[in-house]
Amino acid sequence: MAEEGPEPATPEAAATQTATSGVTNVDAVELRADGGAVVIIDQTLLPNRLEYLELADAKDMYDAIFQLKVRGAPAIGVCAGYCYYVLARQEAARAAGYEEFASAMERQRAYLNSSRPTAVNLSWALSRMHGVTLAHQGEDPAGIVGLLRDEAVAIHREDLAMSEEISRLGASLLKDGDGVLTHCNAGPLACLGYGTGQGPLYYAHDHGKRVRVFADETRPLLQGARLTSYELSRAGIDVTLICDNMASIVMKNGWVQACMVGCDRVAMNGDAANKIGTSGVAILAAHYGIPFYVLGPTSTIDRDCPTGDDIKIEQRDPDEIKTMFYAKPKALPEVKCYNPAFDVTDHSLITAIVTEKGICRPPYTQSLAALFE
Numbered sequence: 001m002a003e004e005g006p007e008p009a010t011p012e013a014a015a016t017q018t019a020t021s022g023v024t025n026v027d028a029v030e031l032r033a034d035g036g037a038v039v040i041i042d043q044t045l046l047p048n049r050l051e052y053l054e055l056a057d058a059k060d061m062y063d064a065i066f067q068l069k070v071r072g073a074p075a076i077g078v079c080a081g082y083c084y085y086v087l088a089r090q091e092a093a094r095a096a097g098y099e100e101f102a103s104a105m106e107r108q109r110a111y112l113n114s115s116r117p118t119a120v121n122l123s124w125a126l127s128r129m130h131g132v133t134l135a136h137q138g139e140d141p142a143g144i145v146g147l148l149r150d151e152a153v154a155i156h157r158e159d160l161a162m163s164e165e166i167s168r169l170g171a172s173l174l175k176d177g178d179g180v181l182t183h184c185n186a187g188p189l190a191c192l193g194y195g196t197g198q199g200p201l202y203y204a205h206d207h208g209k210r211v212r213v214f215a216d217e218t219r220p221l222l223q224g225a226r227l228t229s230y231e232l233s234r235a236g237i238d239v240t241l242i243c244d245n246m247a248s249i250v251m252k253n254g255w256v257q258a259c260m261v262g263c264d265r266v267a268m269n270g271d272a273a274n275k276i277g278t279s280g281v282a283i284l285a286a287h288y289g290i291p292f293y294v295l296g297p298t299s300t301i302d303r304d305c306p307t308g309d310d311i312k313i314e315q316r317d318p319d320e321i322k323t324m325f326y327a328k329p330k331a332l333p334e335v336k337c338y339n340p341a342f343d344v345t346d347h348s349l350i351t352a353i354v355t356e357k358g359i360c361r362p363p364y365t366q367s368l369a370a371l372f373e
């Protein structure tokens with residue numbers, strides 16, 4: 001008989017549940033009303049401080065993405081769309097004509113695209129925005145800027161709609177009272193709206209289905225501890241924060257009926273890149289016979305990527321491991337560290353891939369390709 005799990009949320013806690021699930025009533029990424037800057041929640045300061053940043057120049061935009069002030073594949077994509085628009089307004093005011101404007105925007109696109117390599121939504125959104133520029137060759141840049149604003153807003157609106165559908169479909173895979181293990185953060189902050197990997201938890205909660213969440217802290221940057229547990233508890237959802245090395249025991253105790261994670265890039269054979277440690281969770285889930293679900297929009301599926309071996313894995317600064325930014329003690333002594341930001345979960349370990357166009361099951365080479373037919 002498995003031990004009793006952590007106490008479920010008390011009725012009082014449940015009573016504080018919010019009508020809508022989310023950190024704030026503002027998305028993690030917005031366009032400033034005058035169109036002159038992108039406004040983001042600085043996720044590096046959460047959960048202790050909720051502060052907004054205004055990104056008005058390319059360097060601030062690059063740094064915000066690279067330093068994970070804005071993070072999560074869908075949020076990065078929406079941010080990139082608005083960044084491209086804000087920069088296009090500036091370049092259009094300077095350019096003598098279309099050629100100068102288009103060349104300047106290619107440079108801006110390439111610069112922003114170099115901030116992080118793994119989350120495909122960054123390059124996808126920038127390419128989509130630049131495609132609008134290229135589609136209006138020879139036209140007045142001032143007129144193109146208006147079309148770019150429409151495209152950036154469309155990316156945002158589509159993302160919110162996709163998040164809702166992914167969350168609805170994901171919630172259909174859960175039963176009332178299920179325990180769900182999460183890794184990293186793929187809720188409203190990372191994916192806007194309900195989120196993706198954690199979206200079903202908010203959708204289920206908002207539609208009367210109780211879930212008990214076990215959130216991996218997700219070293220080294222603690223997206224799970226700092227963001228996922230923060231978002232879920234503010235939404236009144238029963239969440240228990242665990243260290244990454246505790247995932248096995250909560251599964252062994254029978255407290256977990258499903259694992260749900262987001263994704264940063266999915267290859268066409270179903271291999272999925274997500275935060276480092278995700279593949280380990282998938283191997284544990286397979287060992288304990290627990291369904292493992294990857295959730296994300298079709299914009300995260302890379303049609304030019306045959307397998308996970310083709311996904312470039314971002315390597316981050318080893319100091320993120322050694323400084324333990326959240327702890328009082330000084331940095332660990334000088335020691336060699338390995339700090340890949342992501343790993344790839346083999347398609348054989350994935351029960352289903354949930355997208356806004358439907359729930360894909362193996363063989364993924366067929367089911368993913370069918371999404372684009």
Ligand SMILES: CSC[C@H]1O[C@H](OP(=O)(O)O)[C@H](O)[C@@H]1O
Nearest residue numbers: 071072073186190262263274275
């Ligand atoms: C699916 S978006 C959330 C996704 O992004 C996280 O990575 P990072 O915090 O480095 O942007 C992680 O892979 C999450 O699954």
